[in-house]
Amino acid sequence: MARFNRKGTTKVLFVETIADPGYMPTATELGTAIDYSKALAATDGWSIENQEIETPDLASTFVAKIPGDDSAADSSLTFYEDDVDDDIETNLAKGTEGFLIWCRKGRTAGSKGMDVYPIRVASNSAQVSLDNEAAKILVKCSIIDRPLQNATVPTGP
Template identity: 70%
Template sequence: MARFSRKGTTKILFAETIASTSYLPTAAEMTSATDYTKKIAAVDGFALENQEIETPDMDSTFVSKIPGDDQASDSSLTFYEDDTTDTIETDLAKGTTGFVIICRKGNVAAAKGMDVYPVRVASLSAPISADNEAAKLMVKFSITDRPLLNATVPTGP
């Protein structure tokens, strides 16, 4: 098994539209998506979680569980704030809808491990800090539908 670091490998893009109802983007949609990878300081969430259901019974003191509903975890991207442009503030304004595309093993045609999350921007805030750190913007996303997980990066024109 070859190991790798997410930093320097994983790519994170934002697409305004994806035509497929399965959320699998075309190569052209991937090309037109905005690559935010270099501007991202932190990633939180972007995972599917299951709310298990407890199923205790009178025969045992052990409480068993069964799978319940799936839901997306609270998800956000923290960006480095640019002191000359407001591209992120404009492109990812509150209410913006689109798709966060995470290419876990790189944005390389035929690479495995692409996740596509249909999203709406819930909030965009600029946390103020007196710490010795770069200025940042936090964009929180609502995941609006079941994401496409572990797909293959599209090939072709």
């Protein structure tokens, strides 16, 4: 099994619209996406979690479980704040809707591992610190529908 480092490989993109109701972007739509990979300092969430249901019965002291509802983990992106441009504050302002696209194995056409999360920005806040560190902005995102997971990066124009 070949292993790789996410740093330098994984790409994080944002696009406002995707025409496909299943959230599969076209190569053209990906071409209009904003690449936030270089501005990203940290990330949290971006997964689907299952709320299992306990199913105890009288025949056993073991409590079995069955799959229940799925929900999205609380998800956020921490960006480095730019002291010249305000792209993150503007493009990802509170209330903005769009799609966060994770190309986990790179943005190369035909590569596997693309996840597309339909989102609404819940908050966009500067993280003020007196520590010896770069200025940052925390963007919390609500995942508003089931994401497309493990897709292939599209080929074509």
